[in-house]
Amino acid sequence: MTDLEKQFEQAVADSKALTERPDNMTLLQLYALYKQATSGDVDGERPGFTDMVGRAKWDAWNALKGATADEAMQRYIALVDDLKA
Known part of the structure; x- marks a missing residue:
């Protein structure tokens, strides 16, 4: 496991222990960065109009x-650091 991967895993743990719940846009960004870092580019069909949450998640991930x-991990770590400050 590289140093970046260790930092990423720590940031994931830290994100679950934040004192304040981030707003929905920040949560979407965290989700998208995590998925891009762990799964790569989005695959599959965009969810339908009636699945607004799934569609928002898919769109956020697709934007990356x-x-x-490595880029996604670095951005995830930086975002969690900002949220902790």
Whole structure:
């Protein structure tokens, strides 16, 4: 496990222990960065109009298409650090 992966795992743990719940847009960003870092580019069909939450998650993840896992991990770590401050 690389140093970046260790930092990422720590940031994931830290994100679950935040004192304040982030707003929905920040939560979507955390979700998308996590998925991009762990699964790569989004796959599958965009959820239908009636699945608004699924659609928002898919759109947020799709916006990161092409970002490397390392880039997504670094951005995730930086975002969690900002939320902890």
